[in-house]
Amino acid sequence: MIPPRFPVTPDQIDRVVATFYAAVRRHEVLGPVFARHVADWPAHEARIAAFWRNAIMYERGYDGNPMRVHMQAGDVRPEHFDDWLMLFDATLIRVLPRETARAWSALAHRIGAGLRMGVRDLREPGGPPILG
Numbered sequence: 669m670i671p672p673r674f675p676v677t678p679d680q681i682d683r684v685v686a687t688f689y690a691a692v693r694r695h696e697v698l699g700p701v702f703a704r705h706v707a708d709w710p711a712h713e714a715r716i717a718a719f720w721r722n723a724i725m726y727e728r729g730y731d732g733n734p735m736r737v738h739m740q741a742g743d744v745r746p747e748h749f750d751d752w753l754m755l756f757d758a759t760l761i762r763v764l765p766r767e768t769a770r771a772w773s774a775l776a777h778r779i780g781a782g783l784r785m786g787v788r789d790l791r792e793p794g795g796p797p798i799l800g
Contacts, residue, residue: 673771674772681724682717689712693709734783735782738786757776
């Protein structure tokens with residue numbers, strides 16, 4: 669069994685996800701974007717909690733492709749990730765002990781940078797070719 673990246677419980681992950689998406693739904697920029705794509709919030713939150721349990725605790729309950737989802741959405745912009753990360757960091761600070769929040773934030777920023785890059789490259793073609 670692989671130890672988690674940092675100490676966090678499944679209940680803490682669920683609480684972070686629920687608190688974060690409550691803030692997203694109220695956000696003036698992100699709220700409308702998510703509302704166009706999420707019809708079932710409890711199912712979405714369960715899926716994202718499974719993503720984080722996989723990323724942090726190495727549980728294998730998530731089988732999606734976040735890059736593909738964000739690129740195919742059509743209305744996700746690179747600048748949305750700044751708001752996403754700001755809200756996510758605020759949630760982590762509110763919900764978790766300081767060191768756990770810091771560690772999770774660092775992971776979220778790495779993931780967010782990759783997603784931002786994928787969305788940006790989709791919107792601004794002309795960079796170096798991606799070799800398959």
